[in-house]
Amino acid sequence: MTKEPSKIQISGLVLDRIRDKQAELTAAERRLTAVLTDDSLVAGLQSITKLADNAEVSTPTIIRLARKLGYDGFPDLQNAIREEIAARMKEPLAKLAPPTATDNKDHIVSRFALAVSQNINATINRIDPAEFDAVAHLMADPVRALYVLGGRITRSNAHYFFNHLxxxxxxxxxxxxxxxxxxQSLLxxxxxxxxxxxxxxxxxxELQHLxxxxxxxxxxxxxFTDQWGSPIEKYASYTFRTSVEVPSSWDSTLAINFLIETFVxxxxxxxxxxxxxxxxEQMIGESRIFRSN
Structure with missing residues (x-):
């Protein structure tokens, strides 16, 4: 029997749905979503009465929000939150499932390419063109100093962007x-x-503290973060979420590089x-760093 896909796979990420529905929410519902997003949805794992107390809203407000987001009710929303948090916290080795007989029919190059193309398409679908344009103008403004930094895995993306900028x-x-x-830079x-x-x-x-x-x-x-969203989101003026999952024990940053090159x-x-x-080019020629033809 084929396992039925989870609701989160069908409906999309809870954080994305909250963002997309912001304009339709009441003041109480926006107060509730602020509590949910402040700690990457963890508050949503509380009981409905505890969440209502923390957000200073009524329990019917929580139920209405869940339905506005496309869920049957609060338990359904909680299940989606649990699944999203579990996916976000998954350890790298846990991502590498053992191959099955059907996997052997498809080469890793093809499977990896398919995953990357899906990641890029999902990333494109999340982009707000107006937000992209605003950030491009901000980065092109010579009056504005730009500082670039990546983490342990994304340091190479930061270097790549810096080299072009x-x-x-x-x-x-x-x-x-x-x-x-x-x-010294903060000064x-x-x-x-x-x-x-x-x-x-x-x-x-360390990045969040910075x-x-x-x-x-x-x-x-x-x-620039993954589809679940770094905690740095609460400090960021602009956030670009990219899809990172591939058939590997490592996350892929190719969708991030796609955005980098588009911005360049x-x-x-x-x-x-x-x-x-x-x-x-003149300086490079005078320094004779590269071979001349």
């Missing part, structure tokens, strides 16, 4: 991976600064970098 425009800084040197962050941070599953506490300090300095944050293309059209790139 510093060629296109001035005022781009790559933060060192060691938290001990972050205060220069103000309302004209933006921290671009990458943080996916097994979210790093985000709170950055906001305290008056700067804003652009966050748009930023280059917004900020005229011809003179800067020409000067760079």
């Amino acid at each position: 510093q060629i296109i425009r001035p005022g781009v800084h790559l933060l060192d991976s060691s938290p001990s040197v972050w205060p 220069d962050m103000d309302e004209n600064a933006t921290l671009i941070v990458f943080d996916i599953r097994r979210y790093e506490k 985000a709170s300090l950055v906001v305290g300095q008056g700067a804003n944050i652009v966050l 293309a748009e930023i280059q059209t917004l900020y005229s970098s011809t003179d800067r790139i020409t000067a760079l």
Whole structure:
């Protein structure tokens, strides 16, 4: 007998549904969603009366919100929350299921490519074009200093984005991976600064603490995270959620790189970098770093 797919797979993530329905919610319902999203839905695992007390709403408000989000009631919403939290907290080794007989018919290259293409399509579907444009203009503004930082797995994404941004425009800084040197950068962050941070599953506490300090300095944050959402979301002015699951014990950051390269293309059209790139090419020629033809 084929196992019936879970409701969360059919209906989408609870956090995405909350975001999509915000404009339709009452004041009490928005207060309730703020409590749910403040701690990545964990508050939703409480009893309905305890959740109502914490959010200062009535139990019927919780039931109405669950139905507005597309669930049959609060127990159905709780089941979706449990499943979402379980998926988010899944250890890397637990993601690598043993192969079955049917798996052997399909090569890993094909299965991996299919998963990556699905991740990119899901990521595209989450993008708000107006939000994307606003962030592209923000990153192309030479008055605004940009600071880029990634976590243990996403550090390579941060380096990749930094390498492109510093060629296109001035005022781009790559933060060192060691938290001990972050205060020097924090000193220069103000309302004209933006921290671009990458943080996916097994979210790093040091990055979250840094985000709170950055906001305290008056700067804003652009966050690239996974489909479940890093805790840094509550500090970020803009968040881009990407899908990361593939047939591997590791999460894939290819959807993040897709967004990075899309931003690079748009930023280059917004900020005229011809003179800067020409000067760079001249410096490269004079330094004789590369072989000449």
